[in-house]
Amino acid sequence: MAAVSISLAFSADSLNPSRSAKFGLSSSSRYPSLFSCRSHRSSNVRFAFPPSPHSSSVTTATETGGEEATKSTGSYDFLEESFRTGRFLSNAELEKLKALEGFAYFQELESGSMWVRVMRAEEMDSTVKLLAESFGESMLLPSGYQSVLRFLVKQYLIERREVLPHAVTLVGFYRKKSDSCSSDGEEAEMAGTVEVCFDKRGANASPPSPTPPKESPYVCNMTVKEDLRRRGIGWHLLKASEELISQLSPSKDVYLHCRMVDEAPFKMYRKAGYEVVKTDTILILLMLQRRKHLMRKKLPPCTIIPSDTVEMLGSDNELTSSANV
Numbered sequence: 001m002a003a004v005s006i007s008l009a010f011s012a013d014s015l016n017p018s019r020s021a022k023f024g025l026s027s028s029s030r031y032p033s034l035f036s037c038r039s040h041r042s043s044n045v046r047f048a049f050p051p052s053p054h055s056s057s058v059t060t061a062t063e064t065g066g067e068e069a070t071k072s073t074g075s076y077d078f079l080e081e082s083f084r085t086g087r088f089l090s091n092a093e094l095e096k097l098k099a100l101e102g103f104a105y106f107q108e109l110e111s112g113s114m115w116v117r118v119m120r121a122e123e124m125d126s127t128v129k130l131l132a133e134s135f136g137e138s139m140l141l142p143s144g145y146q147s148v149l150r151f152l153v154k155q156y157l158i159e160r161r162e163v164l165p166h167a168v169t170l171v172g173f174y175r176k177k178s179d180s181c182s183s184d185g186e187e188a189e190m191a192g193t194v195e196v197c198f199d200k201r202g203a204n205a206s207p208p209s210p211t212p213p214k215e216s217p218y219v220c221n222m223t224v225k226e227d228l229r230r231r232g233i234g235w236h237l238l239k240a241s242e243e244l245i246s247q248l249s250p251s252k253d254v255y256l257h258c259r260m261v262d263e264a265p266f267k268m269y270r271k272a273g274y275e276v277v278k279t280d281t282i283l284i285l286l287m288l289q290r291r292k293h294l295m296r297k298k299l300p301p302c303t304i305i306p307s308d309t310v311e312m313l314g315s316d317n318e319l320t321s322s323a324n325v
Contacts, residue, residue, distance in 0.1 A: 080120070083164065096165035096248055105240035109232050112176040114191060116240035119169040121161075126190045127171055128154045134223035160195065166202030169195050169221075170244070172237050174228055192224035194237045198249045210278035210294040212255035217245045219256045238272060242299055252299040260291045273297045 083097050105116040119127055132149040135141075141149075160167055174191035196219055197203050203214040212218050219241050224234045245254055256274065258266050274295040284291055 093165055100165055107236045111231050114172055114174045116170050116172045119171045127193050130193055130223055163202050166199055167197040191228045191233050192237050194222040194241055195220050196241045209280055216251045217249045217254045246299050254297045256295055257292045269295055
């Protein structure tokens with residue numbers, strides 16, 4: 001599902017959850033990879049544009065009563081560099097960017113803990129490596145193709161970042177439980193990634209078949225680091241994606257693809273509440289592609305309350321699937 005035609009294997013894990021997940025907008029010294037986000041409400045901002053390398057300010061249009069005026073401000077002071085786009089943004093887009101910047105999903109696992117947030121610019125290379133390795137593994141390609149795959153995947157991620165906040169790449173971090181002799185625990189590492197498209201503007205121009213509705217949210221390109229699978233990480237990447245969609249998308253019909261040969265992931269998607277709505281015909285084999293199911297889930301209305309954290313229930317199960325980049 002993207003500008004390049006490559007397939008990625010989706011993986012996840014198969015342990016039952018022992019504790020509830022936490023979702024919030026606060027960071028913790030225990031989890032340094034989480035970023036905090038303070039809400040900056042400025043309803044008078046109409047448009048914003050990131051500063052050029054030669055200027056530290058930008059002109060924004062403001063409205064007071066029926067009159068409009070322009071003023072120079074320290075642009076994007078409320079956003080990290082990773083969330084600054086190269087185009088004018090509406091009020092609604094700015095609000096979504098702030099929500100994406102502050103998004104954090106936390107889950108305690110039997111073997112450790114994990115958290116999910118939006119990928120930062122400096123994490124792109126690590127994410128590219130994860131996706132390229134997953135693709136090479138699923139297609140049994142020689143290791144010599146890795147450099148080509150990484151180039152193609154990186155170009156794809158760069159293009160996808162340009163459509164923020166209409167689509168986003170999430171990354172998951174995992175920290176192994178510390179033993180009785182250590183109080184600090186193991187160092188956190190990137191464990192997985194998943195892409196979420198919220199609406200038509202974030203949808204790919206050439207999605208895989210069967211084609212999902214472009215105006216509906218779509219989850220794709222999920223993968224978990226090979227040596228960290230079967231720990232529940234993939235399941236909670238999916239749950240984090242659904243949580244974000246519940247908050248930012250008016251449509252609650254979420255779509256994803258699952259290859260017909262992936263029986264285990266198909267069962268996991270079904271357990272998560274997804275139903276098959278369409279399946280590739282046998283003619284797709286003539287295009288040297290695997291037959292896929294298009295699956296859909298109706299999310300419940302968002303019931304997030306205004307507090308620091310919200311408890312969410314999930315299960316640690318294995319989730320493995322595939323889709324096109």
